Amino acid sequence: MLKFNEIVKPARYLFFTTRSLCASMASATSRSIPYNRSLRGRFTLLIAGTIGLFAVALILVNCVLAINAAEQAIRREAASIANALHSADYFAAPSKSSNQALLKAFRNERGLIQAAYAPSIVPMSADSIQSIHRMPETLEILVKVGDERGPRFLALTFDRAHTRALVWPNVWPILVVAVLLMAMTIPIADMSIRNTTNSIRHLTDFAWDASARRLSARIDLKTGDELESLANAFNRMLRRLDASMKRMQHLAFVDGATELPNRERFLTEIRAAAEQLERSQGAFAIMLLDLDRFGRVNETLGHERADELLGLVAQRLASAVRAGDRVIDPTRAESNPTLVARIAADEFGLLIPLRNDASESGRLAQLVIAALRQPFMLHGQTLVVGASAGVAVMPTDAANPQTALRAAQLALHYAKQEGGGRIRFYTAEMGKKAQARMSIETELRLGIERGEIIAHFQPKVDLAKGHVIGAEALARWRRSTGEIVMPGAFIEVAEETGLIAQIGESVLRDACKWAAAISASGRPLRVAVNVSAVQFTDERFIQRVLKIVEEAKLNHGLLELEITESVAMSDPDRVAEMIEPLRARGVRFAIDDFGTGFSSLAALTRLPFDTFKIDRQFVKGLGEDRHAPVLIETILAMATSLDYETVAEGVETLDQAAFLRRRGCNVAQGYLFGRPEAPEGFLANLQEHSANFGAMLQTAQKSAVA
Template identity: 40%
Template structure:
């Protein structure tokens, strides 16, 4: 018996599955379900609104009763007719919806209610709401169980409060109201459903018949029958869908191999792309883990490629990448060169095997990667790297232009450096950056110390992002001296970072990170405004000190930089002629026309400009004559060579002569000894700056230094230099051999 019941149950389930498998049945069930769901939502929404309406009616009814009682009570309270008032309240309470009515006369402390069993002579407790109404004169109401309780003030015609009325009205029972509403709405829903079902069946059959036909055709196509007929002769949406599906199948049939090519091959270099390289590397790691062989990954990044793109455009950059890809593959001994015939044939990746030859890929931008198979020793990866660097460095002629780039390569090995695809690429990338930081055009094997350096760099980047918000930056000021008069004519604002762990950091430890992350613009804006604000304070105190501020290239090239500078000068109150902006020589020479336009706009407002670190770049005399600058600042590396390096002294003398010829002022940085001071002043340098006069110091320390030591110390230094024999000796560059015996030797 149980067996027959079980068999019957399974048969019923199978029939239900077959029944619901029909698209027609599913469509009808969907429509019915949606209709029922919407009906339930409609009934619930209508029931809620009706219930709220009933409650509002009850509240309006209670308010009307309260107004009636208030009006009836006015003459009776005025004339103290409490008995008549009591009778009228009893008639109101006779209404089954009115549970309680009470009037209170504060003048005689008498309470009258509509309860026949009580009298106004009886002592009764006055509700708290009535006392509140007597105090404020405002109507109150609240819901208390099955009652709506309202308290109103009874006012005379002049507005005077004569007393208070308290009314309790019966609330409609929510359950009874909801049940009545649901019965009404349910009848409406059943009626609508009875009408909708036949209509749904009729239109469902007509709509789904061509869909079933199209579905059957799609199944035949998925089984490999690309010649299955589509109902393309229909003029409705089904016909449009059929024609689109037919065309799509045709395109898929023709372009399947091309899709595979696009998925795994870089379109510019015809090398594998990042995804295909990842698959190859993971497959090689799996195979090497089984055989115990080692693998090597080379991460290649081109040096100076961005400059090529920016100068000649992306078309030339793409042709350069294609040529570089060909050189790399030829150095690795890949016969096909950069064009991968396997990619075009749609070959599927074979997993669990080691590659028979090196695998080359372009990861993106100017980055390439090479996977050396296990048969090549990891120690030999350096030889491949040397050959690739040499091949890439050879000049490339594109469109009549000879282009020279370099390659920095990082090498990571499996399993010694990492055991995953991500780890190998990451560590090879870290090693590549070490090669690039070492000057480029070379290679580095991965070292765990590189990882620590990279982690420190990432950590410092995060700390640098929060340093501004935590007010960890401060400006130090180094005095600039007029060597002729011994007076302080200005200061250079120098940034310092009060790192919470590493202490006070100079810009050299973090400025390159700021430039890479773009934080240099925000930091530079803070430096400029802070320096201008401090300079304005000194100017108002009577100090005529010029404030020099270094400007980064990103900051200078930012949109609206000139307007920002002029606005800061005006806002801080610093006289414009006391602000000097310093641009490095390489910045000034990069785009002289752009620099000249931007500088002219600010010099028109009175701001001075200086070329910083002069002598370290590649200035053109023709360009220098067109740049609207005010001063040269001789780089400290040349100043440090005075008395030691004959060539440095010649360079300093030449720069000073050039400055005089072009009408530029000159400032010698890094003056630390009397000999250096004597040399630069004897050759016409009037303004000097360096540890000989004062180290960079905070604004407060600088003010104290000025007040206590500056005048006396500067006079002593200058008198000693001018009166000493060193000034006479260094005054003529012909005596350099006597001054620099080590340089001559």
Template identity: 35%
Template structure:
């Protein structure tokens, strides 16, 4: 085989689409890649301009301009996949063609100065559909293509350069398997000098051919592989005896000779192994993840069914892990989870499965347990193991666990039911004081089941963004304007409809979800405050802060971050606290309130009058506003006790230089009474109901505070 024939073959078989145009932009030739992409053989396209083959509407304008510049001005061009995704009307398959989803391409256009003075144009099309994110590799490939293209002087040199610059090993064999021609990458990959490599037989390079006893068997294998339409996955051996996984594409030359393209797939295999690891194992602890747990549990159930055996599911939730995570940071929390995972693995047999569902939840599968007593023994072993301190960095940490047990087939016959019932039993342990274990029974407390379902729904709702914020306007009687709004969370369950905050907030507080939920509320409230800055100067959004949130040491930093992220002022945010929190009057409470106040945040006491606050308590805190509970406002102005209490709260607030908000105002008479007693702000259905942000904007455009006050 001559060098010219070899170069033409390499050009034709190259896995990069290649088109060569003459000075008139007519196709000189293109390779098999283009034939497959277009369904047009090279001989049919020869002598025709590209716009005639594809039509100008199918080719990108930038592509046509780049070809013009290459031939007329000698300019090279690289049309990257980021800016020019589809220069050619190429499709990976019939379905993509039907959906008009073109192959993602990178196109390299290079002028070629021929010796007679004519200028040709070389176009190389790279399919980057599957490797669009490997930008560095594509740049390197483009650089190599550019370097190769610049060396082209004659047609033989052009094609030979492409043959040499490929990152794959390309070689030809004679009828005995002896290597005839090869590119330089073969020597690099197999670690042979050129003169040594040229004397090798393919049997010496591929493990799968070494087993053959005769030359005929080896050539038979090659012939079989050449009839495949996809590469064969084999193992190559270099000069040092090191094996490497490769893809081998074999093409017959129509005689007894063959062309082999060998591609190193080591990195691809590593990526596949990593993806499998990520798909089945928890990245933090190395334990089985939820998907692998489900698969193993289904198999375990099938085995137990066939052998008429019992298996147990242990559902473990760490007690008060969130406190450690929030106070010491996620790094310490993650290290603690890793240490817990190791102890759990030590407590069970190698044949058992320990999985992490996420957060601080773990599930253990115990097969062939015999009786419930065996499962209890393992649970006892786990709880005892957790009692020993965990030395994490400089911290000596103590933690306990609550374990729910479900037995197959007594507690369920499918994976979902077993896990759910074990989870139910675990919450029963939580309700009874934590740090223990209990086996699921069908008549467990219905309330616990309801709370369990509500807790699960809450977590799901937070992930699926089922919550929304409504805003109830705050009317300033003195300034006769809308001064702000209170942010009120709403949850519309896809099946149960709207669920009252009075039902789900206590569950969120008990489960620890309140911190994530409160963080979301703060972010949305700040976003709304920012949007209102453009409409009303000094607009304030009031947010209810749960006592559980307030006791979190990161609350101040969290609030400051939301304010900074949304570019609002501290006075645009008002934090509403409960009387019960004030009654604790701890130094931490006083210090944190002072820190918020010093930074310009407004502080109000919600539902004032329903607790047992005293004047002495109120004087210790940096407050701005008292809110009269709606239970007093509801009976105004007819009930003497309600009138006396409301008036007393207003007078008390004014004596402490605090403003007063009356909530739950629903009638003109209530408005008139409160206005007459000097109440500064009103909130309630008489003014407006709570509403989503978009509805609030529309309502505000049509609302006249001065006219409303006068008409009331």
């Protein structure tokens, strides 16, 4: 048999030519399409290559058939040569001249020539042909013959032209058919791919828009297939995402009760305004507004009505700001209006762009305060709240948004302290005071941890006998330097920072310790300790008091806790629940600063108190205010009817002491009997105080009688 890959060189040439043609057509088609080149080019190349391979396969099959036919023809030629030689009766080595003549005849007739190395042409018959071999290096055929003289070989060279003549007539029709088939198929494939890739291109562009957060993008495909269903699904998904994002943005940056921008949006706008200042000159003001009497409305009407009131306040505030912008600067009102936001429960913020100077924010603040001072109608009720304002200007008052916001808060704090309905601009003095308060807070925290809060004792004197029957424990801060700091310098800071509870507990512990020491000396005295509102609202208040008393080994009956009238009247039922367990153990309770609040007589009769303390402002009015004696007599009469003990604070003169004694007041304390002093000094002077006070009161009584 013939070796295939050596015979079909023309077929290989046809194959590579066809493949190059297909690749060139695919490349040209791909270059003609500017969009989605990779995808469409690959589709086109795949289809064109498939068609080309199919055509080449047909060609090769036909080549194989043609070559087989050629091989059969060669076999027939070899057989005819053998027959011719046999008929020529060449049984002996022929002469050279006869060989040349015979070969010439065969070459002219058959297109065959003898190989150069063949020693001779031997006679053979068709029956003697044993095999035909194809030489691997050449296009030569060896015909093996055998007879009684042994095997002989006939070497023949295959004529290429003769082979082409045998093969090409069978190949070229198939090649023409393949080229025509490709020419018809490629445009159809290109049209199909164009339709598909157009839809895919639209989907791809749509996906890019969606990934760039353009959630309003939509795609419109009318292909009637799965791509249209996919496009519709994408549209539905984006509509839901768009709605969800808008809802999330609304929740994140809009206050639900007032529909105003919330604190987060307000801070974001402040930062943006500060960045704008870095790029260009200008200024803006931050105004913080706090409703003055909103807490009382909230407590009286409830949270639901309070939220409705906030909505009305927000509407009026927004209207007032818009009107103020138009009055102060009509240009700014259109291009860069003031931002109004709700930043806390009853606190609003204004971000005011300033075109000229800070006075613009002052005029706007006056308009806003005046608008909020007007009554509100809510479900038939007339409500008046009012507001206070604090203003800070950036960059004048602060270099960054955080500092500017703190400055406005500090200014608002001062406005609230002045009674409400005020406007305060931030000043450097406010900043210095704030720094001082911050320093006090830091040192106070450390002082509490180091046990620097101690109790000083002021004597309480029995007006009838002149004896010291007790003392009030008052907080003092003994710093590490030995300096004694009075309460006025730190109590307000402690109340604002929540440290008042720790201070009250420290004073209670120190007072119980020294009261136990005084009692152990043979002079048991009752000690009174003030309890702050923060302490009293603590659920563990009862357990804390009992633990401190037991640790000090103090008789429960020697401890008196003083609660302000406002705390006592805030929730009488709960106050009674907190007091009863301690009173059952012997602890006494007193209402401090009685007469300064709004006590209900009905509530007073239900509260289990032991003592009324008459506030120092009433005692100070004796001899100066004609109403003071009447008020004191009324309090004393009320205490007598309720079987309460009475203690008068702030007694500084003998006349005051004599008046109180005549009107039936039981106990008095004040500078007349002694200033608060350290426990060691108080204990050392206790005996002397009792003797002196007795003589003093006797003298005062005689003077009053005379």
